[in-house]
Amino acid sequence: MKFTRRTAIAAIAALGVTAVPAVAQQYPTKPITAIVPFAAGGPTDVVTRLVAEHMSRTLGQQIVVENIGGAGGTIGMSRAAAAAPDGYTIAVGNMGTQSAAPALYPNLKYDPATSFTQISVVNFTPQTIVSKKGLEPKDLKELLAYLKANSEKLNYGHAGVGSISYVSGFVFNAQFGFKPALVAYKGTGPALNDLVGGQIDYMVDQSLNVIPQITSGTIKAYAVAHPERIAALPDVPTTKELGVDFIFSAWNAMVAPKGLPKDIQDKLLDALSKALDDPAIIKRYEDLGSTAPKGADRGPAGLQKLVESEVARITPVLKAAAK
């Protein structure tokens, strides 16, 4: 009995010993888990699955998306931060988990700027300023004037504290001094529904969420908060061309636990880059109202810079709101 157990342990140990160097040399040798800290079907999930499928082909191993929702995405990201930095656990966080979270969750178990090995931004989704169909103002200039005069009578809808529409709305309203009543919904769907139904007055949300309603004319779009027009909404002007100083994009970013070896980081970035340059994915991005990171925005340095600048921009606004 003792003998067999000992040989079994020895065999397992031998297996482990021989397996380890092989892993380091020809990563990846087994499926990679990509943690998405939100429920399946959301904007982060969709984009992750899109690029993960392409990356799987480049890497020759399946990337399995694992949805670990909870606490505005911070539970999944906490788990990613605590995982082994062996390249078999990566994660895709968003603007909320990677820059707003420290201001919203005092007991956060990770620091977006230091707890991860950054890989790259996966996509930017510009925010669009939208209102119910019947709101008077015809263009952005009129809207800003109208809000200035009437904002206290109006209702701003958002998808819950910590959601993208909450953060972007906060920044928008704070920047221009608007004080609407905030109506909280659980998720974007119900909020949009009430915007279409005219129960609430305006929102600032990801283009991805509002494109169908804008193109079908059930809600009004004033501007895309982005330097260039986006392909899915060619007729909607940008804040930049209208001379309004409000640029705001939601974004998703791929990260790995801190301490990921450089060669694995490069391999993942290379696979992601290939996916982002694929015409089919570029086309999908356009349909979604998203843009891929280009030039300096792509890669670890660009992501690190983005995280730091977003934390610096968002934290004071949210902290001020919490008194």
Add this chain to the structure above:
Amino acid sequence: MAVEDPADRSAGGATPRTRLNREVFAGLFLIVSAAVGYFGTLPLDAGSMSGVGPGLLPKAVSLGLAAFGVYLMVIGLLGNHERIDGFSLRGTIFILGAILAFAATVRPLGLLVAGPLAMLISSMADPDTRPLEIVIFTAFMTAGCYLLFKVVLHLPIPLLPPLLGY
């Protein structure tokens, strides 16, 4: 409406009676739940009419719960009702133990360890369990679960300890 008050049923007198009956404990249970709900949300603002705060609903509901708790206790103390029957200790320990064992082992050791472990522990809850039968059945079920959840449905559950590579 079919209102079948437990008070009516026990009034028949078939069950042994006691002052510390089921209704008293039921009332007590509600009062304790209400206390947890009320004091757990004590620091939360109930808000005003135009801005209903996060504290309003839980506090209001807790007060309602407490009221029903008091009502049940009074009913229980005044009348004669069913005695509360005891918990099955063996079942509780092994069933809950099995579930907790699964929770503790599924991530570090994988489905192929956690699954059979949970089945074998839970089977001890029943004195009728036959050792050989349950071992064979467990092996069969584990293989079935592997095929079902991993091969057919592709769920991202760890299968074996990560040490072994997968």
Add this chain to the structure above:
Amino acid sequence: MWDLISNLQLGLSVAGSLKNAGLCFLGCLIGTLIGVLPGVGPIATIAMLLPLTFGLDPVGALIMLAGIYYGAQYGGSTTAILVNIPGEATAVVTVLDGHQMAKQGRAGIALGIAAIGSFIAGTIATVIIAAAAKPLTTLALMFGPADYFALMVLGLMFAVVLARGSVPKAIAMILLGILLSVVGTDIETGEERLTFGWMEVADGIDFAVIAMGMFGFAEILRNLENKEARAVVSGEIGRLLPNMADLKVSLAPILRGTGIGSLLGFLPGNGAVLGPFASYSVEKKIAADPSRFGQGAIEGVAGPESANNAGAQTAFIPLLTLGIPPNAVMALMIGAMTIHGIVPGPQIITKQPELFWGMIASMWIGNLMLLIINLPLIGIWVKLLQVPYRLMFPAIIIFCCIGIYSINNSPTEVVLTAAFALFGYTLIKLGFEAAPLLLGFVLGKLMEEKLRQAMVISRGSLWTFMERPVSLTLLALTLVILVVSALPAISKRRETVFTE
């Protein structure tokens, strides 16, 4: 009218192609499978199977995914009837009479009537979607937060009707359910409520955790107590399928359930969960002998099951006409569409009519396939009930554990379920029922959210509930039901007071 027929014809030609019908069949089969497995919901499965559909054209992929969705809706009732575990909120009421029927050896009849009712409901709902999706959308958009709140209040009334035993205890359970529903982060202020610093429950407690703990596991604990009650089936196993007499009794409940379910299903914000509860309450209220309910009344399975399926189908309406998902599964469908390069919304009807009508036609084909898949399976399910209990409960434990784990890929939910098993077992001992608690839990969340939205929008004026015709009607209806229900209860209580 002519348009409708030609549109449906286009749809049938798309969905009826050999490949698409095959995908629909595959989807329904997988859906039934995951529906039967407790805890493994359509969300986890659709997410996992999404990559497999990458190779398909968008129409085929969506037909398959939709098949998984309603297959799972249907499969869930099988588990509810056989082992007393409601996988989803909509199956809670199926448990009440369905499992009783199984215990009496009438599992086949319960399963059969559920399948037939679902098919009829699905057929009618398909026609409703095809003919009236647009006008219904307009109607749904009139529903503001205040109206929604009124609907939830009406919904809570159902719980009182649901109760088998004491009414005060049922109301207490509703309140306890509402209290459980506030656990988690407040969406308006971000403050944590009743989480006691535990991050894992910051998003609230999952419905399946409570349902499986309080129904599934607590039931096992109770069954283990006494040897006699242990076998699921106490008597002889009777007929395998419903006969003409069963069908005759069930037809009216099926049609009523379909109407109620269709109506509630297209409301945004998951009104579909109310459907089965409403149907059950209606059937119990109008029954000649309401005391049969909870003891294996076939109407208590036929009505709610039809309402469930009709609602599952009309829930596609806001998705198809507005591009807005009414619930989590529909949100995932939108995700699936976008992955396949389709931007969901009203423009689909004009831009991709073959997709729109193909999907609608596939709903009907899917329902037909579910009937074909499930009727022969009934024999197997009923056989499974004869497995000795000493083997059955460990099998239920392993399936449930894996299912709960897969909700969030986290052991936390598994631990929580164990806690709710103990909680549910205690409640049984104290003579409380779990069904009203679950209804309170499901409605509590929505109710609070809608109340607060309504009050913010009206700037604190309670008049908002009176000014809006929809909410006024619903509240008036609630009051009427309350008075009608309370009268006999009060007179009865007087009698007991006098006898004591």
